[in-house]
Amino acid sequence: xxxxxxxxxxIDKTFKTNLITYSIVIAAFIIVQILISAGQVSSLMKGLLxxxxxxxxxxxxxxxxxxxxxxxxxxxxxxxxxxxxASSIFxxxxxxxxxxxxxxxxxxxxxxxxxxxxxGIVVGIxxxxxxxxYLAIVTLAFGEIIKNVVNVLYLGKDSNGxxxxxxxxxxxxxxxxxxxxxxxAQGITGTPKNSTFAIGVILTLITLFIVLNLINSRSxxxxxxxxxxxxxxxxIGINITKYKLMAFTISASLAGVAGVLxxxxxSSLTATQKNFGYNxxxxxxxxxVLGGIGNIRGSMIAAVILTLLPELLRGLNAYRMLIYAIIxxxxxxxxxxxxxxxxxxxxxxxxxxxxxxx
Numbered sequence: 001x002x003x004x005x006x007x008x009x010x011i012d013k014t015f016k017t018n019l020i021t022y023s024i025v026i027a028a029f030i031i032v033q034i035l036i037s038a039g040q041v042s043s044l045m046k047g048l049l050x051x052x053x054x055x056x057x058x059x060x061x062x063x064x065x066x067x068x069x070x071x072x073x074x075x076x077x078x079x080x081x082x083x084x085x086a087s088s089i090f091x092x093x094x095x096x097x098x099x100x101x102x103x104x105x106x107x108x109x110x111x112x113x114x115x116x117x118x119x120g121i122v123v124g125i126x127x128x129x130x131x132x133x134y135l136a137i138v139t140l141a142f143g144e145i146i147k148n149v150v151n152v153l154y155l156g157k158d159s160n161g162x163x164x165x166x167x168x169x170x171x172x173x174x175x176x177x178x179x180x181x182x183x184x185a186q187g188i189t190g191t192p193k194n195s196t197f198a199i200g201v202i203l204t205l206i207t208l209f210i211v212l213n214l215i216n217s218r219s220x221x222x223x224x225x226x227x228x229x230x231x232x233x234x235x236i237g238i239n240i241t242k243y244k245l246m247a248f249t250i251s252a253s254l255a256g257v258a259g260v261l262x263x264x265x266x267s268s269l270t271a272t273q274k275n276f277g278y279n280x281x282x283x284x285x286x287x288x289v290l291g292g293i294g295n296i297r298g299s300m301i302a303a304v305i306l307t308l309l310p311e312l313l314r315g316l317n318a319y320r321m322l323i324y325a326i327i328x329x330x331x332x333x334x335x336x337x338x339x340x341x342x343x344x345x346x347x348x349x350x351x352x353x354x355x356x357x358x
Contacts, residue, residue: 018212021297022205028304029201048311050265052304053200054258057207059287059303060296061254064211066285067294068220069247070227071128072136076255077280078143081271082119083112083256084263085150085182088191091264092181093157095192105194109203109260116256119146120249128244140278150271155182187270188263195265203261204300207254211296214250223247290331302331 032049035041058076065073087108098104127138154165158178165171169180182188214220223243225233234240263269273279284303291302306328313323334340 014216018208018216021208021212021300024297025201025205025208025300029198032197044311048308049197050195050200050261052307053197053204054261054265055284055287055303055307056204056300057258057261058255058284059291059299060204060207060211061251061258062284063288063291063294063296063299064214064247064251064254066288067292067296067299068215068227069223069244069251071244071248072132073139073248073251074136074278074281074285075123075139075141075143075146076251076284077276077278078139078146079116079119079252079255080259080262080280081143081146081150081276083116083259084269084276085188085259085271086115086256087112087260088188088263088269089155089181091192091194092188092190093162101192101194104192105199105264108194108264109257112256112260112263113253114256116259117249117253119256120252121245124245124248124252128241128248140281143276143278143281147271147273147276150182151185153182154180154184156180185270187268189268191263191266191269193264193267195261200261203257207257208296208300210250210254214247215296219243219246286328290328 032041036046058080062073062076065071065076090111091104091108094104094107098107123139123142127135127142130138152166154167154169154172156163156169156172156174156178158175160175163172163174163178169183172178172180174180215224222233222238223246225238226240226243230240262275269275287303287306288299290306291298291300309327
């Protein structure tokens with residue numbers, strides 16, 4: 001009887017926590033829409049709305065690998081790159097075959113997620129045998145390899161079909177009426193701009209739904225048991241490789257979805273160090289660490305705050321990066337200082353005791 005009551009309490013608590021997370025996203029969307037209707041949002045801030053969704057999805061998906069699986073991955077931008085370029089190539093190739101922009105974008109999302117998931121499986125099978133710093137180094141190398149490979153690829157299309165080369169555009173040997181889709185380091189131009197803030201919010205909610213339900217499922221508990229004690233998990237028959245690969249692949253596919261949003265928000269797409277390099281992966285890791293490793297809601301909020309902050313401080317140009325650095329340090333201390341953690345726990349239990357008395 002006591003076990004069933006405790007289980008019901010845990011389910012109710014989890015449901016309420018998840019509901020709060022979804023409500024925060026929906027409330028933020030409604031507030032932004034009201035501000036836009038009232039003309040209170042500048043054009044610069046409107047341009048940041050889709051990137052906010054992109055980085056939120058990236059932070060949530062990386063937290064699945066870093067926080068829930070307990071493995072340090074520094075190649076998350078590589079999976080984003082896979083999703084971005086695969087979906088852009090699909091959208092441009094299918095503009096005549098699928099005239100409906102909505103249907104074409106829906107399939108582009110699926111293609112981007114599938115391409116990133118496939119990359120996650122290919123990389124994960126050998127890489128997840130490593131642990132700690134070794135895993136971080138290999139995933140970092142993967143991200144750089146993907147970016148550099150994309151920069152030497154040339155892809156074109158004419159009446160005879162697709163043409164592929166790794167030399168130059170002339171080596172494609174297409175008809176004069178053919179079009180170059182991927183032009184090496186110059187990237188892709190002409191991707192339809194289908195990404196909107198509403199679609200970004202919907203994809204963020206779907207990402208939250210997938211990750212939160214996975215965490216609270218039987219598979220999620222198995223993944224966390226591998227994280228907490230690998231030997232104990234293996235001793236009770238948990239397939240470590242299976243669950244590690246599952247978490248890594250789902251994380252990669254969600255990063256691919258963020259890449260689809262990213263590519264369909266730009267007129268041109270290039271695989272540069274700024275867009276898909278290790279700096280991008282480190283930035284996403286910063287969101288996860290500052291929001292709290294394993295804290296899905298926290299990483300999402302940290303991604304939003306740290307994306308908005310540089311733009312909000314643009315008026316203080318001389319001190320902008322100094323203030324940004326100070327805020328990062330304060331957030332780190334607040335989240336990870338043992339004394340502050342104990343204080344928050346005591347404060348939470350004190351408030352809870354007061355509510356129970358009432």
